[in-house]
C-alpha cells in the first residue's frame with residue numbers, strides 16, 4: 001500500500017498509531033555519539049574500569065553541547081516531521097536542538113545478583129514527561145518524547161519500558177480534567193497503567209532513536225547487567241495546542257493517537273477551564289547543578305593534556321553570548337520558576353534502587 005506520508009511507511013504510521021511509538025534504527029550521526037561520549041567518564045568522575053566508583057546508579061546530566069535536530073539525526077527528524085503533520089506545526093525554537101544531557105542507568109552490583117525478572121504491571125514510576133507547563137488534553141508542549149541511544153541496550157539492560165495500551169487511560173483522564181495538571185505531575189493520569197496488558201521494553205543498538213507519543217506512559221526498567229546504559233531524552237514541542245476538531249479531518253498522527261484513545265472522531269467540546277501556563281523546567285534544577293563541577297573536570301582534563309580552556313567544548317564557557325542566550329531559550333531557561341512547586345534538586349531514583 002502506498003504511504004500518504006513522505007518519510008513514514010504505511011506500516012510505520014500504523015505502528016505509531018496503534019502502539020504509540022516507533023523504533024528508528026541507526027539514525028544518529030556517529031560523529032555526535034563519538035564526540036559527546038569522549039569525555040563521558042571525565043564529566044561524571046567515575047572510573048570506567050572500577051565499578052565501586054559508580055556511586056549513584058542513576059544520573060541525569062546537563063547539556064554542554066547541542067546541535068539542530070535534523071543535523072543530529074536526519075532520518076529520525078524526517079519521521080518526526082511526518083508524525084507531527086508537517087514542520088510548520090513544530091515549534092521553531094523550543095527543543096529544536098538536541099544535546100548531550102546524558103541519562104545513565106548503571107544498575108548496581110546488588111541488582112545484578114537478582115533473578116532478572118521485570119514485571120511491568122508491578123512497576124512503580126509510570127509517567128509522561130512534563131515538568132514545565134500546565135497539561136491539558138490538547139497540550140503539545142511535549143508532543144513527543146525522543147530516546148537517543150548512546151550505548152547498546154541489550155535485553156535486561158535497563159531500556160525504557162512503554163505501556164502501549166496505557167495511552168487511552170491517559171487521554172481519558174485528561175479529558176475529564178479540563179482544569180489541567182500542574183507539574184510535578186502526581187502520575188494520577190498514569191494510575192491505571194498497572195492494570196494494562198501491553199508493554200514493550202526498549203532493546204536497541206547505539207545510534208538508534210525511539211520516538212514516543214508524548215502521552216505514552218513509560219518507566220525505567222532495571223539494569224540487571226551493571227553496565228553504563230546511556231541515552232538522552234529530549235522532546236518535540238509544537239507551535240500550538242493540538243486541534244481535536246478539524247472539519248477537514250487533516251489530523252496529525254499525534255492527534256489521531258489521542259482521538260483513537262478516546263474512541264472519538266473529533267472532540268469539539270473540549271475546552272481548558274484554566275489559563276495555559278508555562279514555567280522554567282522543574283527537573284532542570286538538579287541537572288544544571290552538576291554543570292559547574294563537570295566543567296571544572298573537563299578543563300582540568302584538557303590542561304592535563306597540555307591544552308588550555310579554549311579546547312573544551314561547553315556552552316557554559318560561553319555565558320553572556322548570543323549563543324548561550326539562544327540555548328537558554330531553546331530549553332525554557334528564560335522562563336520563571338513556578339513559585340509554588342519550585343525546582344527539583346534531587347536526582348530521580350530507579351526501580352529496585354535501595
Ligand SMILES: [Fe+2]
Nearest residue numbers: 127128129218
Ligand atoms: Fe520520562
